[in-house]
Amino acid sequence: xxxxxxxxxxxxxxxxxxxxxxxxxxxxxxxxxxxxxxxxxxxxxxxxxxxxxxxxxxxxxxxxxxxxxxxxxxxxxxxxxxxxxxxxxxxxxxxxxxxxxxxxxxxxxxxxxx
Amino acid sequence: xxxxxxxxxxxxxxxxxxxxxxxxxxxxxxxxxxxxxxxxxxxxxxxxxxxxxxxxxxxxxxxxxxxxxxxxxxxxxxxxxxxxxxxxxxxxxxxxxxxxxxxxxxxxxxxxxx
Numbered sequence: 001x002x003x004x005x006x007x008x009x010x011x012x013x014x015x016x017x018x019x020x021x022x023x024x025x026x027x028x029x030x031x032x033x034x035x036x037x038x039x040x041x042x043x044x045x046x047x048x049x050x051x052x053x054x055x056x057x058x059x060x061x062x063x064x065x066x067x068x069x070x071x072x073x074x075x076x077x078x079x080x081x082x083x084x085x086x087x088x089x090x091x092x093x094x095x096x097x098x099x100x101x102x103x104x105x106x107x108x109x110x111x112x113x114x
Numbered sequence: 115x116x117x118x119x120x121x122x123x124x125x126x127x128x129x130x131x132x133x134x135x136x137x138x139x140x141x142x143x144x145x146x147x148x149x150x151x152x153x154x155x156x157x158x159x160x161x162x163x164x165x166x167x168x169x170x171x172x173x174x175x176x177x178x179x180x181x182x183x184x185x186x187x188x189x190x191x192x193x194x195x196x197x198x199x200x201x202x203x204x205x206x207x208x209x210x211x212x213x214x215x216x217x218x219x220x221x222x223x224x225x226x227x228x
Contacts, residue, residue: 003157033216042118043158043204043218056215091158099214100165102148105158 002026004106006092012112018080021109025074025094031055032075033095033103034067038088046090049075050097061086082113116141118205120219127195128227135190135222137179137205144210147188149179150218153201161203164188165210175199197228 005024013019025032034046046065047057051072060067064083069075079086089110093103117140127133139145149161162173169181179190188205205219 031214035218040123040220042220043206045215045217048215058215093158093216100146102160102163103150103158103216105150107157 004092004094004104006090006106006109008109009107010110010112012114013082014114015084016081018078019082019111021077021079021090021092021111023075023077023092023094023106025092026104028096029094029104030072030097031095032069033093034075034077035091035093036088037091037108038085043091046077079111082111084113087111087113116145116207116209116215116217118207118217118219120203120205120222122222123220124223124225126225126227129197130194131226133190133192133195133199133224135203135205135224137188137190137219138186139188139205139207139217140186141207141209145207146210147179147181148206148208148216149173149177149188149190150204150206151201152204152221158204161190195224195226197226200224200226 007022032049037043045059048055049069066078089108091108092106095101119138121136147164150158151161152158164171172178203222208216
């Protein structure tokens with residue numbers, strides 16, 4: 001099966017610009033997660049979709065971050081306007097609806113805000 | 115709130131040495147526990163998981179982990195490491211019920227010298 005794919009793999013933008021990250025989960029995976037890792041720190045939870053609904057968005061840092069999953073397939077994470085502290089690697093993961101199913105991760109998007 | 119602590123940030127071993135990576139979590143209820151591994155240039159992948167039953171779980175590539183409930187620990191072990199085990203290892207936990215938000219530790223970077 002095709003894995004979780006993320007685009008772009010790298011993005012370098014200036015402070016104040018907008019960036020949109022995309023995640024295509026494994027087909028049939030209702031659960032989709034976004035995580036972020038700032039260098040040397042933990043992989044931090046951002047939010048969790050079940051199909052097109054936000055199940056838990058308690059990890060979203062502030063209202064400059066907007067995640068969508070229209071139609072319950074792919075998801076986008078938009079950062080507008082970007083700040084220096086938003087730099088990091090953004091991971092997407094998906095899993096089946098069975099609560100014992102493991103997370104499958106994408107390769108991540110490395111975002112650098114200068 | 116749930117949290118995960120990985121006490122070893124960097125570990126360097128020679129081939130054939132034994133490995134033990136520490137993981138402690140903070141959560142009062144029933145948990146599911148995981149170890150994920152990220153090899154250089156690859157995505158995070160599941161190494162092993164514990165949901166219930168035998169507290170000693172075996173994963174891929176000769177890894178095992180032991181859940182000690184009284185110590186809130188889930189340490190990862192391998193009797194004899196190989197150069198190909200060079201990677202970053204992440205411990206993760208989620209509540210066995212509820213939102214299934216996975217919480218990750220800061221990771222342990224393992225380097226195995228040939």
